[in-house]
Each structure stands twice: as C-alpha cells, then as structure tokens.
Amino acid sequence: MSRKRIPTIHDVARLAGVSTGTVSRALNARSGVHPVTRQRVMEAVNQLGYVPSVAARELAGRIESVGVMVTPRIWKYSPYFILLFEALSEALWQEGYQLVEVPMSPAGEPLQAAAGYIVLGAHDHDPRLERMSQNHPNSVLVGVHPNMFWVAPDDPGGAYAATQHLLELGHREIAHLGAAGQVGRERFEGYRQALQDYGVPYRPELVLNGAFTILPAYRAVRRAWEGGLRFSGLFAASDEMALGAIAALEDLGLDVPHDVSVVGFDDLPDLERPLTTVRQEIPAIASTAVALLKEAISRTPPRGVRVGVQLVVRETTARKR
Amino acid sequence: MSRKRIPTIHDVARLAGVSTGTVSRALNARSGVHPVTRQRVMEAVNQLGYVPSVAARELAGRIESVGVMVTPRIWKYSPYFILLFEALSEALWQEGYQLVEVPMSPAGEPLQAAAGYIVLGAHDHDPRLERMSQNHPNSVLVGVHPNMFWVAPDDPGGAYAATQHLLELGHREIAHLGAAGQVGRERFEGYRQALQDYGVPYRPELVLNGAFTILPAYRAVRRAWEGGLRFSGLFAASDEMALGAIAALEDLGLDVPHDVSVVGFDDLPDLERPLTTVRQEIPAIASTAVALLKEAISRTPPRGVRVGVQLVVRETTARKR
DNA sequence: CGTAAATTCGTAAACGCTTACAAGAATCCA
DNA sequence: TGGATTCTTGTAAGCGTTTACGAATTTACG
Numbered sequence: 001m002s003r004k005r006i007p008t009i010h011d012v013a014r015l016a017g018v019s020t021g022t023v024s025r026a027l028n029a030r031s032g033v034h035p036v037t038r039q040r041v042m043e044a045v046n047q048l049g050y051v052p053s054v055a056a057r058e059l060a061g062r063i064e065s066v067g068v069m070v071t072p073r074i075w076k077y078s079p080y081f082i083l084l085f086e087a088l089s090e091a092l093w094q095e096g097y098q099l100v101e102v103p104m105s106p107a108g109e110p111l112q113a114a115a116g117y118i119v120l121g122a123h124d125h126d127p128r129l130e131r132m133s134q135n136h137p138n139s140v141l142v143g144v145h146p147n148m149f150w151v152a153p154d155d156p157g158g159a160y161a162a163t164q165h166l167l168e169l170g171h172r173e174i175a176h177l178g179a180a181g182q183v184g185r186e187r188f189e190g191y192r193q194a195l196q197d198y199g200v201p202y203r204p205e206l207v208l209n210g211a212f213t214i215l216p217a218y219r220a221v222r223r224a225w226e227g228g229l230r231f232s233g234l235f236a237a238s239d240e241m242a243l244g245a246i247a248a249l250e251d252l253g254l255d256v257p258h259d260v261s262v263v264g265f266d267d268l269p270d271l272e273r274p275l276t277t278v279r280q281e282i283p284a285i286a287s288t289a290v291a292l293l294k295e296a297i298s299r300t301p302p303r304g305v306r307v308g309v310q311l312v313v314r315e316t317t318a319r320k321r
Numbered sequence: 322m323s324r325k326r327i328p329t330i331h332d333v334a335r336l337a338g339v340s341t342g343t344v345s346r347a348l349n350a351r352s353g354v355h356p357v358t359r360q361r362v363m364e365a366v367n368q369l370g371y372v373p374s375v376a377a378r379e380l381a382g383r384i385e386s387v388g389v390m391v392t393p394r395i396w397k398y399s400p401y402f403i404l405l406f407e408a409l410s411e412a413l414w415q416e417g418y419q420l421v422e423v424p425m426s427p428a429g430e431p432l433q434a435a436a437g438y439i440v441l442g443a444h445d446h447d448p449r450l451e452r453m454s455q456n457h458p459n460s461v462l463v464g465v466h467p468n469m470f471w472v473a474p475d476d477p478g479g480a481y482a483a484t485q486h487l488l489e490l491g492h493r494e495i496a497h498l499g500a501a502g503q504v505g506r507e508r509f510e511g512y513r514q515a516l517q518d519y520g521v522p523y524r525p526e527l528v529l530n531g532a533f534t535i536l537p538a539y540r541a542v543r544r545a546w547e548g549g550l551r552f553s554g555l556f557a558a559s560d561e562m563a564l565g566a567i568a569a570l571e572d573l574g575l576d577v578p579h580d581v582s583v584v585g586f587d588d589l590p591d592l593e594r595p596l597t598t599v600r601q602e603i604p605a606i607a608s609t610a611v612a613l614l615k616e617a618i619s620r621t622p623p624r625g626v627r628v629g630v631q632l633v634v635r636e637t638t639a640r641k642r
Numbered sequence: 643c644g645t646a647a648a649t650t651c652g653t654a655a656a657c658g659c660t661t662a663c664a665a666g667a668a669t670c671c672a
Numbered sequence: 673t674g675g676a677t678t679c680t681t682g683t684a685a686g687c688g689t690t691t692a693c694g695a696a697t698t699t700a701c702g
Contacts, residue, residue: 006434008688019652024690034650049456051434054421055386056688058376059657065375070407082403086391089422099422100375101410113327113372214536215568222572247536251543329658340682345660355680377658380687649698656690668679 007048016044027052028062054098066092066293067102067114070121079240079268080280081121084142087286088118095290108132116293118142137299140292142285144182149292150304151285155183158278158309159190162235162263165276165311167198169261170320171233175206175224177217177245179237184212187237187265206231210241217244225252232260232320239264239277246273246316257318267312274314281307328369337365348373349383375419385436387413387614388423392442400561400589401601402442405463408607409439416611429453437614439463458620461613463606465503470613471625472606476504479599479630480511483556483584486597486632488519490582491641492554496527496545498538498566500558505533508558508586527552531562538565546573553581553641560585560598567594567637578639588633595635602628 013020018037025033026041033041044050057063068088070081089099102110102117108128110117117139119132132139133148140149166174176191178184188207195202208224210217217236221244236242242264246256256262257276267279285307292305334341339358346354347362354362365371378384389409391402410420423433429449431438438460440453453460454469461470487495497512499505509528516523529545531538538557542565557563563585567577577583578597588600606628613626 009690010688020689021653021691022651025651028690032650037650051431053380053688054433054435055376055379056657057690059374059380059659059687060689060691061657062690089424093424101406101420101422103410113374214534215539215565218536218539219568219572244536247540251540330660331658341659342661342683343681346681349660353680358680374658377687378660380657380689381659381661382687383660643702645701647698647700649696651694651696653693653695655692657688659687660685662683662685664681664683666679666681668677670675670677672674672676 006053007050009050009052011048012041012044012050015048016040058098063096063098064115065098065100066116066118067100067110068118068120069102069104069110080238080266080282083268083282084120084286087282088289091283091286091290094287095294097290097293104128110136116140116297118289118293133302137302138293138296140289140296142289144304147302148304149296149302151288151292152304152306153280153285154306154309155186156190156193157306158265158280158311159187159235159237160194161190161309161311162265162278163191163194164198165263165313165317166233166235166261167194167200169233169317171231171261172200172320173206173231174200174233174235175208175229175231177208177210177220177234177236177241179210179212179241184237191235205229210237210244212238212241214240214244214247217241218248219244221245222248222252225249225254233317234260234262236262236264239266239268239271239275242275242277242316243271243273257316258321261317261320263317273316276314276317277312279310279312281309284308327374328371330371330373332369333362333365333371336369337361379419384417384419386419386421387437387439388421388431388433388435389439389441390423390425390431392425392440392447401559401587401603404589404603405441405607408603409610412604412607412611415608416615418611418614425449431457437461437618439610439614454623458623459614459617461610461617463610465625468623470617470623472609472613473625473627474601474606475627475630476507477511477514478627479586479601479632480508480556480558481515482511482630482632483586483599484512484515485519486584486634486638487554487556487582488515488521490554490638492552492582493521493641494527494552495521495554495556496529496550496552498529498531498541498555498557498562500531500533500562505558512556526550531558531565533559533562535561535565535568538562539569540565542566543569543573546570546575554638555581555583557583557585560587560589560592560596563596563598563637564592564594578637579642582638582641584638594637597635597638598633600631600633602630605629 009020009023013023023041026038092099108131119141129145142151144150144152178188192202208220210220234245236245242262246262249256249260254260264275264277267277288305288307330341330344334344344362347359413420423431426432429452440462450466463472465471465473499509513523529541531541555566557566563583567583570577570581585596585598588598609626609628
C-alpha cells in the first residue's frame with residue numbers, strides 16, 4: 001500500500017519540459033515568462049494536480065506564518081467570530097501569510113513561534129492581553145486596547161446611524177436591546193448620543209438586556225411588551241438579537257416593520273429575514289488587521305484603527321404610522 | 322526599524338560549541354547524545370529563546386501538516402464545530418502533525434497541499450465530497466460518507482439511550498424535537514426504535530421540528546404546548562434545542578423536570594442549566610479522526626467509525642409523577 | 643541586415659532542519 | 673596493553689521552493 005508521491009515542482013518542470021525556476025515564475029510572477037510556456041506549465045500543473053508545498057515556500061521566504069490565537073469561550077459569540085476567522089485566513093493568504101491556529105497558554109503565551117500574532121475574542125481586561133502587549137509587540141488585537149495594535153469596527157458610529165435612521169423615520173419611542181461588555185457599552189453610547197442630538201429624552205426603561213444571542217433577546221422583548229412597555233422602533237445590538245426581537249413581536253401578533261421597526265447590527269449573511277442593519281465589513285476588518293500586523297512585525301509603535309460601518313436599509317424598518 | 326533575526330539551529334550550535342546535527346539530536350532524540358553536551362545545548366536554547374522552525378521541520382520530513390477544510394455556513398451549527406476544531410488541533414499536534422486551515426475551492430479542491438485533509442461540516446450530499454473522495458483518498462470526513470474515511474458519533478445509539486432513560490423514568494408521552502439532515506434523521510431513528518422496543522406506540526404529532534438551534538426550538542415547543550399537545554418527556558436533538566424547549570416550558574409556567582423531563586444531545590460545556598444529555602466525546606472524535614487520517618495517508622481502503630456516546634443524567638429529568 | 647535592447651529561461655545557491663554515514667573517543671574484557 | 677565494542681559527534685546531502693545572475697533568444701530599429 002505504497003503512498004503516492006506528492007508531485008513537486010520538479011515533476012511539473014519535467015512534464016512541461018522547462019526548468020523549475022520557470023515553473024516557479026509561471027506560478028508566482030506576473031511577467032517574465034512567455035505566455036505559451038506559462039500555458040504549458042499550467043497544463044502540467046493541472047494534469048499532475050500539483051499544489052505548492054507551503055513549508056517549502058515558507059522556508060524559501062515567500063510566505064510567513066502568523067498565529068491566530070482564539071480565546072476559549074469565543075463560541076458563545078460565534079457566527080461573527082467564525083466569519084472573522086475565515087476572512088482573516090483569506091486576507092493573510094493574500095498577503096503571503098499562512099494562518100496557523102496557535103493555542104494560548106493559560107499565562108497568555110503563544111505555544112508556537114510565528115512571524116506575528118492576531119488575537120481574537122479576549123475579554124475586556126484580560127490579563128493575558130497585558131502579557132501579549134509586553135512580550136509580543138508583533139501582535140494585533142481585534143478589539144480595543146491602549147498599548148497594542150488593534151482594529152475594531154466603529155461601534156458607536158454604527159449605533160448612532162441605526163438610531164438616527166429610526167429617528168428620521170419619525171419614531172420617538174425607540175427601545176434598545178443591549179448587551180454587556182465593551183462592545184455593548186459602545187453601541188449603547190451611540191444610541192444615547194443620537195437620541196440626545198435629536199432632542200428625544202432618554203428613558204432608561206426602554207433599554208432591555210439581552211446577551212448578543214437570540215433567545216435572551218426574544219424573552220426580554222416578549223416579557224417587556226407583555227409587561228406593557230411600548231415602542232415603535234427598536235435598535236438591537238446584534239443581528240441575532242434583532243431576529244429574536246422580531247420573532248417575539250410576531251409571536252405577539254405584531255407586524256414588523258409596520259407596528260415596530262427593528263434595526264440590527266453586524267449584517268450576518270443568510271439570515272431568514274432581510275434585516276435593516278449596520279453592516280460590519282468583516283473583510284475590511286480582517287485586511288486592516290493584516291495591514292497592522294505588517295506594521296507590528298516591523299516594530300512600529302502601536303496604533304488602533306476603527307473600521308467604518310454602514311447602514312443597510314432593508315425590510316424591517318418603516319416610517320412611523 | 323530592523324527586525325530582530327530569529328535564532329536558528331546554527332546560532333544555537335555556535336553558542337553551545339557543537340554542530341547543528343548534535344543540536345538537532347539533543348532536541349529530538351532520546352539518546353545518542355552525551356548528557357553534558359545536551360545540557361550545554363539546552364542552555365544555549367534558553368539563552369537565545371530558540372524555537373524550531375515548523376516549516377523547516379516539515380520540509381525535512383519530521384512533521385507533516387494536515388489541512389482542515391471547513392465548509393462555509395458551518396457557523397450555523399457552531400458551538401459544536403468550534404469545539405471540534407480545537408480538539409482536532411490538539412489531537413493532531415500530539416501526533417506530530419500541524420493543523421493548517423485550508424480553504425476549499427468552490428469546486429471542492431483544497432487550495433493548499435497537505436499530507437492529509439480533514440473535512441468538517443459539509444452537507445449530506447455535497448458534490449464537493451464526491452470530489453474529495455475521488456481525488457483525495459488521504460482525507461477524512463467528520464460525518465458519514467460511503468466511500469471515504471469517516472468518523473461520526475453514535476447518533477442512533479445516543480438517541481436510543483436518551484429515550485430509554487425517559488422510558489425507564491416512567492414517561493409514556495415522549496415528544497421529540499428533531500431537525501433535518503442526516504444527523505437529525507439518525508437521532509430520530511434512535512428515538513423511534515426505543516419507543517418500539519418498549520412497546521410505546523409512536524405518535525407522529527409528538528415529533529416537533531426545530532433546526533438544531535435554540536429559538537426555533539423554543540417556538541416549536543411553546544406553540545405545540547399552547548396548541549394543546551401534552552407530553553411529560555422530551556428528547557431534543559441537541560443541547561441548544563433542549564435549552565430552547567426548557568425556556569419555552571418555563572415561560573409557560575411549567576417546571577422542568579417535574580412537569581416535563583428534558584434530555585438533550587451533545588453535552589456542550591458551560592450551559593446555563595445542568596442538562597441531562599447525551600455526551601459526545603469530542604476529543605475522542607478528534608483523535609479517531611486523526612487515527613483514520615493516518616490510515617488514509619497510507620492508502621488503506623476507507624472505513625468509517627462510530628464513536629461511542631454516553632448518557633449523562635443531570636437535573637432536567639425526573640421520574641414521572 | 644546588423645547591432646542594441648528587451649525578453650525569456652536555465653543554473654545554482656539559499657532557506658532551517660533531520661538523519662545516514664563515517665570518524666573519533668571512550669569503554670570493556672581478556 | 674591491545675583489540676573489539678559501544679558512544680558520541682561532525683559532515684554533508686536532501687527536503688521543495690524562490691530568486692539573483694547570466695546566457696540565450698527574440699524583438700526593435702536604423
């Protein structure tokens with residue numbers, strides 16, 4: 001049961017009748033190889049099913065690997081983070097990096113060496129972040145931290161835009177379905193600021209608490225409404241929460257958007273409803289992270305970047321009746 | 322802002338006053354190097370903060386990397402898959418493999434070469450699986466497929482045990498909260514078989530439909546109960562569904578487990594309730610996948626393995642009143 | 643048609659590590 | 673003490689790729 005040898009660049013070269021250098025150029029460089037030759041090489045590649053060895057590429061200095069450290073428990077917020085993970089993989093690949101998932105020791109040290117690190121999902125004041133920022137200047141946090149490189153979406157701005165949208169539609173009783181943590185706070189701030197700028201008094205009882213996930217949102221909204229709370233607009237701190245809210249409202253016999261307009265946050269793909277929401281450009285966050293990573297690797301002083309965010313109006317909001 | 326050179330085995334050798342071969346042996350081999358020499362090498366390693374280059378090791382044939390391909394949309398079932406991902410990373414590392422996340426082309430081809438592949442989360446009859454099974458005999462599916470290597474938990478067995486547990490507690494009206502797809506079907510089969518073996522007639526109206534996730538489960542249970550359906554036991558096809566069901570029942574003023582006993586499936590960690598459930602040994606699934614991968618790499622004919630599953634009785638089931 | 647410039651391609655070194663091989667040093671036993 | 677063993681170590685080839693360099697070929701142009 002002998003193992004089939006994996007084809008290498010030499011096999012391709014032999015089959016195409018060229019040298020390995022040429023194969024490499026045909027594969028990587030935009031120019032410097034005759035179209036006809038390139039064609040022959042590509043055919044050989046397809047015929048053999050050749051795929052370049054990442055290890056060899058890395059050794060030759062063509063790519064480097066960067067470690068992505070994922071905090072455990074991250075799966076509680078999962079759809080968002082998984083999308084981010086995929087986007088990072090893609091963005092790194094584009095820039096000639098390879099994504100390696102590296103475990104983080106309890107003390108906060110990466111368990112594998114890499115050219116740089118990207119940290120996902122650490123808590124607000126996780127001591128491991130201090131550790132990373134001290135010992136690993138070549139790392140980037142997706143989140144906010146004063147003395148690291150960081151990227152984060154413009155949460156306050158997005159929340160502001162969402163609330164503003166509801167206000168512009170004529171709504172005055174606007175509830176907010178919020179969550180704890182730094183992100184939750186920032187989104188709440190945007191909501192509050194928008195109300196203030198439009199001269200609508202802030203009413204604490206209109207702020208409900210969810211947890212970024214769907215069922216707590218459903219229950220909070222249903223309970224609040226059954227308890228007599230009324231509003232014609234709702235800004236939810238995540239799409240999942242928005243879906244929960246909509247389900248609750250509909251189960252109560254209300255119509256979205258005609259009785260209540262709902263705005264979400266994130267713009268997750270493939271949702272069951274076309275949500276009016278604030279889109280996070282996950283690919284943009286990923287590519288910003290990679291750009292910062294390059295700075296971090298060259299030991300530039302750390303800085304943070306807010307990635308813009310965009311209101312997408314779909315079918316869950318309407319003008320107030 | 323020059324980047325600090327990463328120390329190599331040569332630097333270590335120079336500092337320790339030995340050859341690179343000796344350093345390598347000191348690091349890898351149990352024997353064949355004088356204790357005193359080894360000591361000197363280790364000191365040099367620590368002093369320089371040397372970490373072996375994974376790429377070079379791989380090129381030299383010491384370790385191999387295996388690609389894990391994650392189907393998009395996987396995040397819909399996410400907690401389970403993220404845990405699995407982490408477990409795989411761990412299990413591979415143990416066996417001297419490195420986990421690399423490799424993107425899958427739309428056609429179903431891995432975009433990076435690796436010693437082997439593990440495929441996660443592809444749909445039942447995904448054409449890309451056919452493709453993989455044809456072109457990449459060195460791959461393992463977590464799931465079930467006739468002509469690939471595959472691992473899967475013992476879904477029918479687990480479902481049987483869950484239902485049996487409810488029957489043994491004296492319940493006779495046992496509902497099933499199910500989901501679509503192969504996994505959903507297999508869990509349903511276990512439920513049905515158990516009823517039959519205990520002489521309890523199968524009543525189709527007791528089978529509710531969720532979608533593996535929490536909110537649809539909540540709504541299905543709530544609606545069914547409000548519609549007059551009654552049962553004293555419920556077997557849910559996933560823990561998330563069980564949580565949704567419990568929330569619904571409690572919102573209806575019922576007590577779990579005294580009015581209704583609920584059993585889940587998966588045994589996710591850190592749930593808000595101590596669920597009676599069927600535990601999937603995720604680490605076992607991961608290590609089985611790795612074991613099969615080794616077979617696959619050596620081109621053994623494909624086979625599938627069911628990993629055992631275990632009923633864990635906690636606080637959501639009770640004897641029928 | 644002839645020369646200069648541009649394009650294309652082959653050669654070989656380098657990346658960091660492992661390991662087969664051989665040489666040298668230490669140990670053993672008669 | 674001397675030869676045979678056994679340990680320890682250095683040497684160098686090889687893993688699959690990229691890329692600087694220079695040779696060979698093609699193109700451009702007067």
